[in-house]
Amino acid sequence: MRIGILGDFHLGYERFYEDSFEQAEKAFREACASSDIILLLGDLFDSKTPKPEVLARAFKIFRIPFEKKWEARLIEYISKDGRKPFTEIPVIAIHGTHERRIKELINPVQTLEHAGFLINAHASTVIFEKNGERIAIQGFGGIPEDYAKNALLSLDLKPVKNAFNILIFHQNIKELMQEVVPGLSLEDLPKGFGIYLCGHIHTRKKEKMPNGTLLLIPGSTVITQLKKGEETPKGFYIYDTAKNEVEFKEIETRPFFYEEIELRDASIADVNSRCREVIEGVLSKQNREEPIIKVKLTGALAKGLQSANLDVQILIDDFKGKAVIEIDKDFELTSLKEKIEKLRSLREQKLSVKELGIEILKERLKEYNFSLGVDAESLFNLLSEESKDLEKVLKKLLEST
DSSP states (O other), rough: OOOEEOOOOOBOSSTTTTHHHHHHHHHHHHHHHHSEEEEEOOBBEEEEEEEEHHHHHHHHTTTTTGSOOOOOOOOOEEEOOOOOOSSSSSEEEEOTTTTTOOTOOOHHHHHHHTSOOEOBBBTTTEEEEEEEEEEEEEEEEEOHHHHHHHHHHTTTTOTTTTSSEEEEEEEEGEEEEEOOOBBBBBGGSSSSSSSEEESSSSEEEEEEESOEEEEEOOOOOOOOSSSTTTTTTTEEEETTTTEEEEEEEOOOOOOEEEEEEEEEEEEEEHHHHHHHHHHHHHHTOOOOOEEEEEEEEEEEEETTTTTGGOOHHHHHHHHHOOEEEEEEEEEHHHHHHHHHHHHHHHHHHOOOOOHHHHHHHHHHHTTTTTOOOSSSHHHHHHHSTTTTTTHHHHHHHHHHH
C-alpha cells in the first residue's frame, strides 16, 4: 500500500494564518489523491482550543477524503480505553503538543474524531487491509517531554502479527535535535515495527533507527520558526510498503530565506545599507509573492553603539508588501565581553547581590531609554518584593508616571 505521511499543519497559526490553511490543503489533497492510507502526525491545529473560524475552515479541508472511494478497509480497531471509531475512512491521526489538553477535556483531534473526519490512533491499534495486505498503525500522541519515556513504556506497544507495523508519535528525538533538550531517545522506542513516523520536528528528515529501520519526519506544511535550516521545501512523504520506497512530494509554499550579515565596527548607516543590499539581492532572484526573509546580524557595532540604537522597524516598513522581514540583532560576542567587564567592575566595588542587581537594572534601563517615572532602586524593589502581585506592581508603576 501507499502511505501518505503528513504532519504539523498548525491550522490557525496567527503570523502566517492564510498560509497555514492553503498549504495544508495542498498537501492533504495531493496526499489523498495518491495514497491508500493517510497518517497525520499531530499539531494539525496551532491551538488546543481553536476558534470557531479556524474549526470551520479545517472542516472543509478534512472533507477532502470524502471525495474519493477508498479501497483500504478497516478490519480492526483496538483502543486502550475501549472507544470505537466514528468512521472507516483511512485517515488516521494523533494529537500533538499544541493540541494536548488534560484527560478530562476534548482536544481538537478528538473533535475531528467525533465528527467522523478521521480515526484517532492515540493509545490504539488501527488495522487496515487492501488486497490481502494488512497495515497495523499504533499511535502515541504528544505529551510533556519529561514524561514521554514512562508513558510510552506504560502503553506497552507491540507489533501485530501478520501485518506491516507502523508506529506514529509526536515528540522530540534527542539524537536529532540541534540543542540539548528533553525527549525520547531512539532506544526508547518500542522494537519490531516496520517503520517509525514522527511529528513535532518541523524540518523533514529521513533517518535510520539503530537496527536500520526507517524513521521518517515529514516536517510542517507551514513555516513557524524563522531559523537556519527551515529553507528546505515543505510537503509530505509517501511510503510504498510493497517497494519499500520513500518519495517526498513538495508543495508550493511561501519561500523562506535565511541570511547572515557579519559586522565589524559598523555604524548605523553601515547596518542599514548592508541589510538593504541583502534583502534587495534576495528579491531580485525570485518572483514569488512576499517571501519571508530572516536577517541575522552578528559581529560588532562601532564603539559606543548598542543594538538598541538600531531601528529595524524602518527597514521592515520599507519592504512591506514586497517581503515579510525579520531582523535578529545578535551582537552576543561584543555585548558579552562588555557585560563581563561591567560585572567585574561592580564586583570589585564589593557591592551586595541586591546592589549588583540594581546597577545592572540601571544599565538596562539606560540602554533602552526606558523610564516609568521611578528610579531603578524603587523599580527593583517593586519587581522583587511584590512580583507575585503583578496588578499591584503595575498600578504603582502607572501611578508614578
